[in-house]
Each structure stands twice: as C-alpha cells, then as structure tokens.
Amino acid sequence: HAARALPHAMIGLVLAAGGEPGRPLNPLGMAAPGGAYPEFVFDMDKPGSESAGLTLLVEVLAGVLSGVADHEHDTGVLVLAIAPTTLRSADGFYRAASALFGSMLGWEGGTPIRYPGWREAQHLEQCRALGVPLAGPVRRELDALAVSLGLPPLTSVG
Numbered sequence: 195h196a197a198r199a200l201p202h203a204m205i206g207l208v209l210a211a212g213g214e215p216g217r218p219l220n221p222l223g224m225a226a227p228g229g230a231y232p233e234f235v236f237d238m239d240k241p242g243s244e245s246a247g248l249t250l251l252v253e254v255l256a257g258v259l260s261g262v263a264d265h266e267h268d269t270g271v272l273v274l275a276i277a278p279t280t281l282r283s284a285d286g287f288y289r290a291a292s293a294l295f296g297s298m299l300g301w302e303g304g305t306p307i308r309y310p311g312w313r314e315a316q317h318l319e320q321c322r323a324l325g326v327p328l329a330g331p332v333r334r335e336l337d338a339l340a341v342s343l344g345l346p347p348l349t350s351v352g
Contacts, residue, residue: 195208195223195273196208196236197223197225197233197235198225199225199275199276200225200226200227200233200235202275202277203277203278203279203284204275204276204277204278205224205225205275205277205278206223206224206225206226206274206275206276207223207272207273207276208223208271208272208273209221209255209272209273209274210270210271210272211253211257211262211269211270211271221238221249221252221256222236222237222248222252223236225311227278227287227291228295228311229287229288229291229292229294229296230288230295231291231292231295231296231299232314232315233311234309234310234311235310235311236311237310256272257270259272260272295309325350328348333348336348
C-alpha cells in the first residue's frame with residue numbers, strides 16, 4: 195500500500211498492527227521516489243526477534259495510537275503519505291534521492307547493493323520490452339481460450 199503514494203510524487207509509509215500480540219502480519223511498508231533510479235519499495239512482512247524494537251515502534255504507532263485494543267477487530271493501521279516538496283524543493287529532493295540510490299548501485303567496495311524496489315523496476319522494464327513471461331500451462335490455457343473465442347493464439351515477443 196505504501197507504493198500508492200509514488201504516482202503522486204510522495205513518500206508512502208504504512209504501519210499495521212494486529213494478529214498475534216506483538217506480531218503484525220505486515221508491520222511496515224515504505225516507498226519513496228528514487229530520483230534518477232528505481233523507486234525504493236520496502237515491505238517488511240515478517241518481523242523476527244532481531245527486529246523487536248522496530249516491531250514495538252510499529253505496535254505503538256499502528257496499534258496503541260489507533261486504539262486497536264479498544265475494539266473487537268484486532269487490526270490497527272497508520273498510513274502516511276509525505277509530499278517531499280513541503281519540506282524542500284522537488285529538485286533538491288530528487289537530486290538527493292538520486293545521489294543516495296546511485297551510491298548504492300555504484301558501490302565499489304564489492305557487489306553493488308540492490309535496494310528494495312530495484313529488482314521489481316528491472317523486471318517491469320524487461321516485461322515492457324519483451325512481454326510478460328508465462329509458464330507453459332498458463333500459455334497453453336490462454337491459447338486454448340483464444341482459439342475457443344475465434345482469436346489467434348498469443349505471439350511471443352523477442
């Protein structure tokens with residue numbers, strides 16, 4: 195859900211609490227424009243013991259603050275969209291974001307760091323250029339459906 199802020203040139207932050215006490219199902223999601231680089235899209239789906247502090251942060255902001263314990267439902271959510279231009283110029287923000295994400299991708303100390311959202315952006319770019327890869331059974335099912343509707347079967351790109 196955090197990525198829903200991206201088309202509006204905003205930073206998205208989603209905190210969710212509920213389920214088992216202290217163990218929200220998807221406690222934290224964040225998305226931020228990447229400037230000249232792919233967007234940062236992070237979804238922490240399973241907190242572990244090493245992230246107890248982060249889990250408590252989420253529980254306070256999404257659970258305690260929302261009053262989740264005061265209601266029959268056991269889910270509390272905090273959704274926040276931040277417009278960077280309320281704090282600084284768009285040019286300044288995108289320049290700084292580009293510097294941050296570019297430094298990770300161009301890291302010379304070893305293997306470049308691929309941040310959350312990078313692989314997805316690369317995959318989307320590849321799908322736009324070459325088409326969406328389909329598993330054999332799915333391809334056969336779609337071809338059969340096309341024939342049954344009097345349409346030509348799918349064609350491959352690339």
